[in-house]
Amino acid sequence: MVTAKHPYAPRRSTDVTLPPLIDIGVNLAHASFRRDRDDVIARACAAGVTTMVVTGTSVATSRDALALAHAHPATLRATAGVHPHDARHCDDAAIDGLRALAQDPAVVAIGECGLDFNRDFSPRPAQEQAFEAQLALACDLGLPVFLHERDAHERFVAILRPHRERLRGGVVHCFTGTAAERDAYLDLGLSLGVTGWVCDERRGLGLREVVRGIPDDRLMVETDAPFLLPRDARPRPRDGRNEPALLPYVVRAIAASQGRTESEVAAASTATARRFFGLDALPVSR
Numbered sequence: 001m002v003t004a005k006h007p008y009a010p011r012r013s014t015d016v017t018l019p020p021l022i023d024i025g026v027n028l029a030h031a032s033f034r035r036d037r038d039d040v041i042a043r044a045c046a047a048g049v050t051t052m053v054v055t056g057t058s059v060a061t062s063r064d065a066l067a068l069a070h071a072h073p074a075t076l077r078a079t080a081g082v083h084p085h086d087a088r089h090c091d092d093a094a095i096d097g098l099r100a101l102a103q104d105p106a107v108v109a110i111g112e113c114g115l116d117f118n119r120d121f122s123p124r125p126a127q128e129q130a131f132e133a134q135l136a137l138a139c140d141l142g143l144p145v146f147l148h149e150r151d152a153h154e155r156f157v158a159i160l161r162p163h164r165e166r167l168r169g170g171v172v173h174c175f176t177g178t179a180a181e182r183d184a185y186l187d188l189g190l191s192l193g194v195t196g197w198v199c200d201e202r203r204g205l206g207l208r209e210v211v212r213g214i215p216d217d218r219l220m221v222e223t224d225a226p227f228l229l230p231r232d233a234r235p236r237p238r239d240g241r242n243e244p245a246l247l248p249y250v251v252r253a254i255a256a257s258q259g260r261t262e263s264e265v266a267a268a269s270t271a272t273a274r275r276f277f278g279l280d281a282l283p284v285s286r
Helices: 036-048 059-071 085-089 094-103 124-141 153-163 179-187 205-214 245-256 262-277
Strands: 021-026 049-054 077-080 107-116 145-150 170-172 191-194 219-221
Touching: 021 085, 021 219, 021 245, 021 262, 036 049, 036 245, 049 059, 049 085, 049 094, 049 245, 059 077, 059 094, 059 107, 085 107, 085 124, 085 191, 094 124, 107 124, 124 145, 124 153, 145 153, 153 179, 179 205, 219 245, 219 262, 245 262
Parallel strands: 021 049, 049 077, 077 107, 107 145, 145 170, 170 191, 191 219
Antiparallel strands: none
16 A cells, blocks of 8 residues: 655545555656656655556657656556547558557557547548557457547447457546446446546536446546646646646545545556556556
8 A cells, every 4th residue: 555645645634545546548758758757757656656557649659658668667558559639640550560569568558549529630531540440450469449539429439339349448538528428438348537637626527427427347547647737736736737646636536526435446446457458467566
C-alpha cells in the first residue's frame, strides 16, 4: 500500500492509504514533459501512481513511448497507435511500423486509435480507414485497443462491432459520454477510462451521474496528462499542466459520485487495469 503524501494529493480530514494506482493514459512523450520527465515520474510514484501506460499517437510518438518504457521498466508501459487527428498519415508503412513496435512486450495495446468528428483534423474517410486498419492489427496481434471517440459514436460502434469477437478487449479512453453511450460500450464488452473531466464542476456534472453505472470490472482511471488538469487540484500547477501525480483527484471524484470509498475505487480500477493490459508481471511499488 502507498500513502499519498505528495503535495498534489487531495487534502483529506485524515490520512487515507490508497492501493497503488495505474494511470492508463498519459502522454509522457509530449514536449511539455521534456525538461522534467524524470521528476514527473518520481512525483507520480510519490503520489501512489506506481504504473503508467504511455500513449502513442503516431508512429514517432509510439516509438518514443516505447523508449520511455524501456528506460523505466518497473513503472512504464506503452501503447502503439495513430490518433485520428493523424489518420491522414496512417498508410501501409505506418501500420507496418506499429506492427514492428508491438512485437515488444512493453507495448500493451494498439492505439490511441478511433474517430474524432469534432475537430476533423483528418478527413473522415481517412479516419475510418486508419481505425479499421488498427483494429485488424490488434486482432492479428492479440492485443487490446486504446480507443478515442469524439462526436462519432454511431459510426465508431458500427466500425468496431464486426471486429469485437476477435478483439482481446478495448477501453474507450477519456470517456465523457451519455448513459446511452456508456451502455452501448458496455454491451460491446468495452471498458471505460475516466479522466479529470469528472472533477469539473461545470462540464463534468453529467459524467458524475453516468459513472455510477460503470461496473468495477470495466472502469479504469487516467489523467491524459498534460491535458485535462482537474479543476479541483490544489495547489494548482502554475503552468496549467496536468501530470500523473494528480490521478488521486479522479479517484476521489468517482468515489464521491458512486458513494464509495476512495480505497475501493482505487483497488478496483487498478485490478481492472492490470488484468486488461496484462500487467500481472509488473512489480508493485510499496
